Amino acid sequence: MSDALVTAAPIGAPIGAPRPTVYIETYGCQMNVADSELMYGKLVASGYDAVDVPDGADVILVNTCAIRENAETRVIGRLGELKKFMRPGSVMGVTGCMAQRLGPRVLEQARHVSIVVGPDGYRALPELLDGARRGEKFTATDFDLEEHYEDVVARRFEGVKAWIPVQRGCDYRCTYCIVPTTRGPERSRKLHEVVREVHEVVNQGLTEVVLLGQTVNSYNDGTHDFADLLRAVGAVDGIRRVRYTSPHPNDFSDRVIAAMAEVPTVCGHIHLPMQSGSTSMLKKMLRRYSREDYLACVERMRAAIPGLALTTDIIVGFPSETDEEFADTLSLCQEVRFDDAFMFKFSPREGTPATRMPAEWTIPDDIVATRFELLLKTVRGISRENNMRRLGDTVEVLIEKVARDGELLQARSRDFKTIMVPADAGAIGDYLTVKLSGTTGATFMGTPVVEQTERKPLPMMAG
Incomplete structure (x- = not known):
């Protein structure tokens, strides 16, 4: 149905009827956040009003993640909790990766x-x-390789930044990963469509965009590659910051690195998933690069972009991981000196090759827990050392939101550091220059820098 034909009320609603309400609860990655914004946009354009709480909503949607088992277990429990907010006539739906993976099994597990x-x-x-x-009940889990929702205007709720999907799906098929099953094969949007959306974002008053894809730097629309995309988006008037996530180490061509180095609006931070520091473990994960390849990629990027901040993903306890292979992960963290990392205990996902590995390869839970704690201590220690060396630096920050304590504002630097500033330093969406005056080891305290104006001499008093 064309948006041009949609009336002010949902399909089948009497003219003049109150607009029904929709609440969406989002789990998982930034792509899911972007998808929730798309769903809100589609439904608001079709006659629904978005609400911030589930209590009494006509429609409750839970946008789900399937990357780890505990994420799905949490959603099943949450569906039961949300049932109490439904009233006669309310509808609950499950969307996203878990919906794609389980299909009609969700209807069997949660009959409401x-x-x-x-x-x-x-x-x-x-x-x-x-x-x-x-x-009626419905399951809609067919892949549509042409679908990029180009004509759907997202209803953005992040406040200061826009999540912009530029690529959907993944072709890498790492042995632990469910994404190719839940998101389908890789396909990229046309560059001009992405640029059009960035212009819309500027018109909405936003100045930072985050380009999203499962392996975003493999973007290719048939004519343009990711380097072209960075240059085109970075040149849009009104955009001050361009970020992207998540790239794959194999797809950092010299062209992409040059674009990062040369486009002033592209931020000096890369989230570069590592997963393991062991070549033998990376081979079992089917990551398609070695330890040496990863280090070479880091070296090329740091040579081109001085001061580059690096964060990463790491899996602990992948089947058959030995003490030596885990030690390789620790040593690579120490060599690269990541600013931070997302660290995960291996979670087997139904349908992935890792679940078909020999049972004797399974790492006991106590060993996984011990390794995880050691990795956490190592990464956090490096992060703290990195941050201590930054004290006294002057940086530009963008105020993103009110901090959890309600007494400070949370801001972000161009290299993705979290910096707390005083509540009276500015408003959400403001850019400030601050001096890094303190750190907890993980976050900074920033003191606003006030530009000094030249003082005029006081007039001489007659004696």
Whole structure:
């Protein structure tokens, strides 16, 4: 159904009826946040009002993650909790990667759920919800390799930055990863469509964009590569910061690194997933690079971009991981000196090659726990040392939100450091120059730098 034909009320609603409400609860990665913004945009354009709480909402959608088992277990429990907010006529749906993976099994596990919709099915949400409100149940999990939601205007709720998907799906098929099953094969948006959306973002008053893809730097629309995309987005008038996530080490061509170094709006931070520091372990993960390849990639980037900040992903306890292979991970962390890392205990996902590895390769839970704690201590220690050396530096920050304590504002530097500033330093969305005056080891305290104006001499008093 064309958006041009949508009336002010959902399909099948009487003219003049109150607009129904929709609440979306989001789990998982930044791509899921972007998808929730798309769903809100589609539903608001189709006659729904977005609400911030589930209590009494006509529609409750849970946008899910499937990357680890505990994420799915948490969602199943949350579906039960959300049931208490439903009233007669309310509809609950499950969307996202878990919906794609489990399909109709979600309806069996949570019988109060009416619709299950995968990432390529959000365009049909108004019609599916209309049927669900009549008591029908639906599962929509077919892949659509042409779907990029180009005509759907996202309803952004992040405040100061825009998440912009430029690529959907993944072709790498790492042995532990469920993403190719839940997101399908890799496909990229046309460069001009991405640039059009960035212009829309500027018109909405936002100055920072984050380009999203499962292996975002492998972006290729048939004519343009990721280097072209960085240059085009970075040149949009009104954009002050360009970020992206998550790249793959294999896809950092010299062209991409040069674009990062040469485009002033591209921020000096890369989240570069490592997963393991052991070549033998990387081979079992099917990461398609060695320890030496990873280090060479880091060296090329740091040579081109002085002061580059690096964060990463690391898996502990992958099947058959030996003490020596884990030691390789620790030593690579110490050699690269990451600013921070997302660290995970291996979680087997149904349908991935890792689940078919020999049972005797399974690492006992106590060993995984011990290794995880040692890795956490190592990474946090390096991060603290890195941050201590930054004290006294002057940096530009963007105020993003009110801090948890309610008494400070949380800001972010161009190299992705979290910096707390006084509540009276500015407003959300403001850029400030601050001096890094303190650190907890993980975050900084920033003191606003006030530009000094030349003082005029006081007039001489007659004697």
